Amino acid sequence: MYSLLDTAISWLLFVFGVSIPFYLILGAIGISGFREITSYEKYDTFYYNLNASIKILLSVVIVLIATFAIWWIGAIITFGLLASYVTLKNGWRKMYLTGFLILSIIIGTVWGYAPYEPLGIVSMALHTPVSSFTTVWTWPPYFSILGYEPHLTLQSLYYSFQISFRFTAAVVASLLLVMTNTPAQIIKTLSRFRIPDPVIFSLVVAMKTVPAVFESFDTSIKISLMRGYGGNKPKFLRPFVILAAAVSCIVPTIVHLLRGAKDIGISADTRAFRAYPSRSYFMQTPFKREDYIFSGILVIMVTATIIAIMMGFGRAIPYLT
């Protein structure tokens, strides 16, 4: 028989998985923190001198490595790249903020996968018989309506934890690109990669808009709370009040931004955007010594991954070996 206490704990676990990533995102990073890790700031260290094309290549290589190699290679890359954030402007702070983002991704992924993952799949992935699994919690039978497996196992948690590193490495690399390159540099690079101009322009508008989204969203939420939303709820519940207020602030923020996006479109169109299939560029970004060095590092990373996969550290083989 399932006791009342067990039911309460089950629901607590459920709420934990849903709410903790939001709590981390809104409480620890905050909307203004998101703006900091998605905006370019002028500075002069290694990453800032690196050609944007190399950083785009880095993101692609990292996604491939994280997908094909054993999970801990993705983890090493995640934390290695994150540690290198200290070289950025306000590097410690950016590392701290991105660290929380990574933590929220890990918790979100683990809680998003582990309760749903069929034990047979986990068994195949880990090359461990289901009979050897350690059950850490048994859900009430009606949780199956949510798509939950009857038991939460240590192995499911472990498998989901591994999966999370496929995302984290890509996130850390992508933020690095956005934080250390101007939109114009990214346009030039994407153009070299033969990405169509309308797609590039959409990305540039997004890069320009994302920090503004956070700023407008933050203002809208603050005004809602200032106007009494959340009543007299204690301060430790503030992230949840913010989360609830955020839902109603989505529409005014989007409307506000769309009004601005229309002007950006007109501004580009009245300056002959898409006059030709391609554009020329005034500011040149030649390859420098740093670019060649980093290209070498990328080649080494790819080679090392191939060797690792050949030695049995690929995704298709048991992760625990």
Added chain:
Amino acid sequence: MKAIEIKNLIFTYMGEEKPALEIDDFYVNEGESILLTGRSGSGKSTLINCINGIIPHVISGELKGSVRLMGEEVREMKLPDIARTVGTLLQDPERQVMNYNIVDEIAFGPENLKFSRDEMERRINRAISVVGLESFIERETTKLSGGELQRVALASVIAMEPKIMILDEPTSNIDPEGTEQIFRFIQDNRENMTQIIVEHKVERALPFVDRVVVVNDGKIILNVSKEHLMRDVEVLLDAGIEIPEEYIYAKQLGLDTVDPEVIREKIREKGLNLSRRVRRNDGETVLSSHLDVDVEGRKIVSTDLNLKKGQVYCIMGKNGAGKTTLIKGLMDFLNKKQFSVSSSLNIEGEDLSGKDYVLRGRKIAYLPQSFDLMLVSKSVESEVYYSAKHRKIPGFREIGDELIGMFSLDDKRMTDPLMLSTGQRRRVCMAAALASSAHIMLMDEPTSGQDFLNKKILGEEIRKLCARGFTFLIVTHDSRFAYRYGDYIGIMDNGRIIHEGEPDHIFRFSSEYGVIAPSDYVLRAEEKEVVS
């Protein structure tokens, strides 16, 4: 040659039945400067979009008739080809500058046209020199003031070397100094290009144009040379357009000049008494504060501020003086991770120094410049009830209903606020903010982009509320608004309120701080007070 020629133009937006624009015959000669004015929603933007090709190439609808640029039919031209002929500077520089570096922004157009590097360099250097960006060319666009950013936007259009330049309310979001620089450009380049200036501030734009065109309800109702404008003052007033007061008196006195100082002398000679508003600065102090704000160890605001009951206190000064930071600091809206803020704040006898924006919100209402961001409800009624309802204030419906009535929103009660016009949305926001039971309201640039009639309505609403004991702190660049509706003006410079006093006192010397006195003041000023 005619730079622009419009014949039998009728444009109807998709999904609309009534045409937004109906123009039988209109032309602009090459080298001419036109002031295009009219109320918000009168059809000005539709007209300029028909000229710069946004209609029909980007915005769809039913277009009849003909629009020709330098003899070529706009409908048959490609948008990039139109962009070589017509340059368009928009109202809000924040919304049109998309690059991080100034040079990248200026190069955007020439890069699109695939000019050689030498040609691009020539155009960029010329644009920088024409607009005078040399002193801050290395700075990032994200760190420029509104006026500086608008000059960057202007340079990016100049780099296209258009024959026709449309300036769509180019000064509505910038300070008087930035406005002066934009108008200086217009003045200096009148010979080189045909100019269409869309402006609500007729007074500011008039010296720089040859002809005034008034659009009302989608039609051109007045098209006269500047010299003959005085003859048609009533037409402008009837169309809800801001007329410099000296024009009205010049016509009344039968003068052929509009120089405010000459008119002032004539007014004195004739013994006319111009109305002067009684300033209300004798109420009890309802807000006393001191605010210090630091960024990366640099003090950007350090000032005292006191407000009296029933007072309209206007904060004025150049862009970057710290006006918005002051308001946000008082509201506890500044990001603590970015700004180091220390404040003492006492409101109606209650010490709110260490309190956050949630608690301060019970005593102060705040209307940001982007006021749409506070519209979170599905109807005007629920938006106005929102605050009192969440605060569980008894009788919140009665409070809300009274405000809905006061702001003439009864017939819009069930409408989605985001679907209303700008003026109506602003009124909903004011009603909603005041429903929180706060008696002090902070407003950031409430007149920005608003036409004369909307500004007049706003000013009168504010005065009515003041009579009921409400107090207003308003950040504004609009000298005329501050003169007409303000009781006290604080001039802010480098993060401090360095002068404060009644408008008649402040406008004597405010030009030293980039705040230009309105002609209303000049007409009423004593001889010794007149600004140079």
